[in-house]
Amino acid sequence: MRTLFRHGRLFTMALDDPPRADGAPDDARLMAAYAAGDARAFEVLYERHQGALYRFVRRVLGPALQAQTDEVFQDTWLRVVQSRDRYRAEGASFRTWLYTLAQNRAIDLLRRSGREVSPERAGANEPLTPEGDPWQDWPDPHAAAHDEHLFWRRAGEQLLRCLDELPAAQRVVFLMHHDDECTLDDIARALELGFETAKSRLRYAMSKLRLCMGAYLGAAALGRSS
Amino acid sequence: MSPDLPPDTASGEPLPPDAHLRAALRHAPDAQAQPDPALRAAIVRAAHEAVQAGAQPVPRAAPGASSTLGALWRRFWQAPTPARPVWAAGLAAAVVASLTLTLWWGEPVPPPVRTEPPLPAPAPPATEAAAPQAQSGPATQGQPPAAALGSTSAAPAREAVAPAADAAVAAPARKARAESPAVRPSTDARPRAALPATVPPAAPAIDTAAQSRDQAGPAEERTAAPPASPPMAATATATAPALPPAAPPVSAAPVPPQGAVPRPGPSLAAAPAPMAAPTAAPMAKAAEATGNAKAETAAMARRQSGEAQAVAADRIVASLPPTLAQRAATGEPWRTLARLNWQPAEAAATTADPGPSAPWQHEPGGMLWRMPGGMLWREPDGRQWFAPVAPAEWPALDAALQLLRRSDVAPAAPASPAPPR
Numbered sequence: 001m002r003t004l005f006r007h008g009r010l011f012t013m014a015l016d017d018p019p020r021a022d023g024a025p026d027d028a029r030l031m032a033a034y035a036a037g038d039a040r041a042f043e044v045l046y047e048r049h050q051g052a053l054y055r056f057v058r059r060v061l062g063p064a065l066q067a068q069t070d071e072v073f074q075d076t077w078l079r080v081v082q083s084r085d086r087y088r089a090e091g092a093s094f095r096t097w098l099y100t101l102a103q104n105r106a107i108d109l110l111r112r113s114g115r116e117v118s119p120e121r122a123g124a125n126e127p128l129t130p131e132g133d134p135w136q137d138w139p140d141p142h143a144a145a146h147d148e149h150l151f152w153r154r155a156g157e158q159l160l161r162c163l164d165e166l167p168a169a170q171r172v173v174f175l176m177h178h179d180d181e182c183t184l185d186d187i188a189r190a191l192e193l194g195f196e197t198a199k200s201r202l203r204y205a206m207s208k209l210r211l212c213m214g215a216y217l218g219a220a221a222l223g224r225s226s
Numbered sequence: 227m228s229p230d231l232p233p234d235t236a237s238g239e240p241l242p243p244d245a246h247l248r249a250a251l252r253h254a255p256d257a258q259a260q261p262d263p264a265l266r267a268a269i270v271r272a273a274h275e276a277v278q279a280g281a282q283p284v285p286r287a288a289p290g291a292s293s294t295l296g297a298l299w300r301r302f303w304q305a306p307t308p309a310r311p312v313w314a315a316g317l318a319a320a321v322v323a324s325l326t327l328t329l330w331w332g333e334p335v336p337p338p339v340r341t342e343p344p345l346p347a348p349a350p351p352a353t354e355a356a357a358p359q360a361q362s363g364p365a366t367q368g369q370p371p372a373a374a375l376g377s378t379s380a381a382p383a384r385e386a387v388a389p390a391a392d393a394a395v396a397a398p399a400r401k402a403r404a405e406s407p408a409v410r411p412s413t414d415a416r417p418r419a420a421l422p423a424t425v426p427p428a429a430p431a432i433d434t435a436a437q438s439r440d441q442a443g444p445a446e447e448r449t450a451a452p453p454a455s456p457p458m459a460a461t462a463t464a465t466a467p468a469l470p471p472a473a474p475p476v477s478a479a480p481v482p483p484q485g486a487v488p489r490p491g492p493s494l495a496a497a498p499a500p501m502a503a504p505t506a507a508p509m510a511k512a513a514e515a516t517g518n519a520k521a522e523t524a525a526m527a528r529r530q531s532g533e534a535q536a537v538a539a540d541r542i543v544a545s546l547p548p549t550l551a552q553r554a555a556t557g558e559p560w561r562t563l564a565r566l567n568w569q570p571a572e573a574a575a576t577t578a579d580p581g582p583s584a585p586w587q588h589e590p591g592g593m594l595w596r597m598p599g600g601m602l603w604r605e606p607d608g609r610q611w612f613a614p615v616a617p618a619e620w621p622a623l624d625a626a627l628q629l630l631r632r633s634d635v636a637p638a639a640p641a642s643p644a645p646p647r
Contacts, residue, residue: 034273034277037277038277039270039273039274039277039278042270042273042274042277043270043273046266046269046270046273050260050261050266051258051259051260054259054260054261055256055257055259058256058259059256070261070262070265073261073265074265074268074269077269077272077273078269078272081269081272081273081276082276084276149253152249152250152252152253153253153255155246155249155250155253156250156251156252156253156254156255156257157254157255158250159247159250159251159254160254160255160256174247175251177241177243178243178244178247178248178251179248179251181243184240184241199240199241202241203241206241206244206247209244209247210244210247213246213247213250
């Protein structure tokens with residue numbers, strides 16, 4: 001743990017991977033072991049992060065470039081293999097570093113495909129003017145009922161559609177913050193952004209997603225209640 | 227319908243994650259998406275191969291060669307290729323510079339080699355003492371016979387005529403000459419003139435060029451006997467004008483008194499024997515008429531060896547006016563005058579009448595006139611020598627005369643010398 005004074009605020013951030021409850025070695029140790037020649041350490045790292053990274057890449061690319069998910073995913077891990085000697089645990093957590101590699105590769109692919117729009121051109125930094133009230137009829141996300149499960153399943157589908165409408169920069173920040181549970185400071189450092197910029201992108205993404213989700217799920221909720 | 231969940235503020239983040247959006251992400255259709263097993267296998271295989279490739283044994287140094295010196299040596303030779311020539315060139319330059327300075331330390335700077343037109347040499351005279359001395363062998367093989375030297379030994383004679391400064395100047399020349407095997411045979415082949423018993427030891431007349439040539443037996447050479455074969459020596463001197471320009475000539479060491487005493491030969495090594503002035507010209511003519519193939523061969527050897535100074539000395543004739551020979555030992559500009567082809571006025575092909583021009587006079591020497599066709603020298607006893615001067619030689623000669631005028635020679639009162647005899 002390290003306490004930082006940044007942007008006028010004190011932050012307590014985890015530069016190292018948190019200790020694992022199962023007693024397994026953390027990511028930093030595994031990466032160090034792999035850099036020393038232990039190939040089995042890489043396998044452990046791969047098994048630990050493959051699912052989340054694959055989803056992250058798939059969601060950043062969106063449905064249009066879903067076929068390129070495997071390519072970006074493979075390139076990301078090959079970057080890890082090639083850069084095993086340059087990784088320093090004190091710079092960032094392995095998880096943050098891994099997602100940074102993946103998003104860089106995904107952004108490059110989006111740029112080449114013409115789908116990536118810069119945040120400035122997309123109005124990411126413009127003041128948000130919601131067109132309606134956010135949807136307030138969320139079901140309990142921890143409910144285990146069958147109906148609730150179906151609701152969240154449909155909500156997830158809708159969220160993916162809404163994510164595809166976000167600029168890539170905001171999408172990346174939102175996914176790293178909500179899906180991969182990275183802190184804002186880690187995101188800012190990983191994407192080489194200012195803290196306020198990362199925070200602004202996250203705020204815009206959340207607001208847009210709430211509006212997008214309310215417009216769709218409101219009607220669905222009304223139909224279900226009726 | 228569940229109530230709306232407040233934002234997750236437990237993390238302490240300035241912008242806590244939205245629990246609903248996170249729940250929607252968790253239930254998204256791709257929440258369970260996994261990479262293809264084949265893709266996993268390819269990635270893991272690449273990771274293994276990278277580790278195995280990086281774990282290849284790196285050639286290490288031998289256990290005994292881990293010393294610091296060995297490491298530095300390996301680092302020097304295992305440096306990138308572009309760095310080697312730079313280091314090698316720098317090291318070589320330093321070595322060459324050090325060696326040059328070491329060899330040159332304490333040595334004087336050699337005088338510049340003057341390039342002047344060659345001078346025709348008169349024929350060497352022949353005397354009765356020439357034959358025994360000529361058979362005494364090369365000068366470098368030993369001392370000349372005592373009989374030929376008379377009462378004057380070689381060492382004292384050399385000491386008497388070798389100033390300390392000239393010895394220092396002649397040191398490099400002696401070295402170069404000692405290292406040049408092609409020089410010695412030609413030098414040794416020259417006849418020697420006998421040293422007259424009446425050589426005045428107090429009248430040294432030798433310049434630096436003579437010192438440079440004086441390596442093994444300068445006294446012997448200066449006291450050389452007349453050539454055993456006058457035509458040979460004459461031919462050798464006759465071929466001298468064709469040789470390249472050489473260093474200042476060598477003047478005669480001793481200056482005998484006037485009269486029947488043999489005149490000193492200005493050339494130390496190849497100078498023919500001193501002879502009486504009146505007989506020099508006929509002998510030279512005879513030598514030129516007959517020629518000698520052996521002497522030509524010797525001259526060719528000298529020419530090929532590049533022994534410029536020796537060749538220049540060869541060109542010095544033995545018929546210099548005695549007073550001028552003395553002055554030539556003092557250096558320039560007298561040497562320039564001594565290089566001229568001085569001939570007794572009787573043998574000169576001109577009527578050496580100086581006319582009303584003012585001579586240059588030097589005490590106790592003779593008088594000098596600059597005439598349209600050459601230079602005229604008159605000894606105190608009245609004898610005259612004439613040296614023809616080519617038009618191309620006048621600039622250098624005039625410069626020498628100007629030096630004479632500025633230095634120790636004062637113009638004498640205008641006087642018209644008597645017509646040459």
